[in-house]
Amino acid sequence: MTPGVRILSTILLLALGSIAAFVARALSVPLPFMLGPLIVVGALISTRAARIVPQGYRFPQPLREAFIAMIGLMIGAQVVPELFADLPNLLISFGALTAFTLIALAGNYTLFRRVGGYDRATAFFAGAPGGLYESIALGEAAGADLPRLMTQQFLRIVVVVSVLPIGMSLYLGAPVGSSAGVSMASAPVPWNALPWLALAGFVGWVLGRALRLPAPQLTGPLMVAAALNLAGLVHLDVPPWLVNLAQVVIGTALGLRFAGIGHRMLLRGAALALASVAGMLALAAAIALLLRPLMGVNFDTLLISFAPGGVTEMGLIALSLAADPAFVAMHHILRILITVVAIGALGPRLR
Template identity: 25%
Template sequence: MKTVFESLIPIPVAALGAWLGYMTGLPLGELIGAICLVTALSKMGVRMRMPYPFVATVQLLLGVSVGSIVTASMMRELTDFSILVGLLICMTTQIFVGYNWLRRMERWGHIESLLGSIPGAMAAVMTVSGEEGPASGRIAFVHIVRLLALLLVVTIIAGGHAESAAPMLGSFDDYLGVIPPAIAAVVVGYLLERFDVPAPYMLTGLICTAAVNVGFPQAHLHVPDPLAIVALILLGGLIGIRLKDITFKDFVRYIRAGLVVTALTFCTTLLVAFAFSKLTGKPFLSLFMSWVPGGVEVMTAAALLLKLDPAFVMLNHVVRMSIIHISPAFLPKRLLQENPQPEQ
């Protein structure tokens, strides 16, 4: 009974935090509010845990959300291999510089440095980064710092107008349309889980939903905002629990690590975007907004405000998120749950 209570209590706490965060009107306020309230109660001694079924639910909702954005027209746009190559080079360089800083300067372990350097994928990383503990907490913290810093930069670039839109409840048909690919994703994900594939439901959710969208364009799959909010609440609870062991000394050190990794990512994106702008003739700002880490919705809205090509920007971010969500399947599960290396 005690275990059940500890498993259930993060949900209402995270939901309350998400509501308080939403009331602030800040972008991603729901996620930040959920994280803060769960972390605060955990620090006060309230024991909470996030069972794997909840983590699997976050994986599924993340995969379905990204997959629902993929369309047949997007797939046709990928015939321009120069842009895809540029995106891959930019992502690889972002990970390389972030990894080397965390590994060499912050003295993090190999896997922690890798997961902490992945650009703009906090949700995906937190669902595959193993159990709670010091390593998971500092990975989460670096991603939170980078998320907030990049969100601030993008908001400034967009003239201070990159606020989040009001949530849409969606129609009954929207909910019905998501059910078949979600069920297929759960079945196939369960099978992949037997083979120790990391984050199996995230992978199958993305592939099954994208397959329906591409194969049956008339389906018009759309993930209603309440489902996305459920994912944010569960994710906020997951991250908040993992931050409970962070001390004030850790807080200062991880802010430094997050800001440095963010600055390195930002500068890397600037350089690669400038180089490919010269090579391909594409506008520099379009490439920069397409390759800098950030949420698909926020970056597309910023592109609209800046009168850039929003379809091009959205395509690059969808491809980037798809690559990041699929990539854990190619890594051994035991590798992602490696014991953390003590900080020196």
């Protein structure tokens, strides 16, 4: 395949993914800029409804890794000193989140291994209760069955961000989250900040590889952004449009990996995802009940703080409840970081 054909194919795929992303957003699909491209490209690839790429085409790995680094920077940029202002409550939350992560990971592993029949690596990374990008990247490196792993991880997100807002809306008698029209739009990031973002992403990627971190293209930039913020040297803000673009690129690239996935696998994955999410939400509710008298935070806020869903949608629900979205976001960031450490440390043993 000539370089020209490869470049043209990549441009056409990203154009298709962008259209799918905006359609998904118009339809109020969770994580539209990632799930839209993944669903459309994945459906075309898996059903072979259309030959949208030439034989032997592979998505450019450097392009994918560059935008994965942007996601790492985005997560790391949210680790700011203010998150550690209430240290006693933070220590309680850290201990509870660690317990939640390990219990949920063990329960999901058992479910996917015993009931789903997945191999050890696939069951382990598919059961990660957070870290969508991280679990996929680490699972791929550990030899997991990537189509099954992606199916379970995306279904986890879809089920949580669909079921929990509906349940909370019925419980409260009013819409919550994105359906309530709330927004977490932030101030625009100046264009002169982009070179610093590129430099931080590149330095993080180099350090990640040098230190042999798991998924270095993601964990390296994450650590650099968090370190810069906590040290007070530079506060890295990733503009929303760049985050959306990164999700389109990653979603399109992952959609190409869905070759061979049929309706039967999706239905089986959906049943497993429902069982997995039900167990994790029950665990989150139990922990919220235990922490409520210790932390002085109401049950609703603690529940959405521990729910294994997307940071954005859980933050929108917090705004709907007049809760502190920073408190909720802090817990989700900690959950992701704990999950990354846990699967990064334990995952290689399952190779």
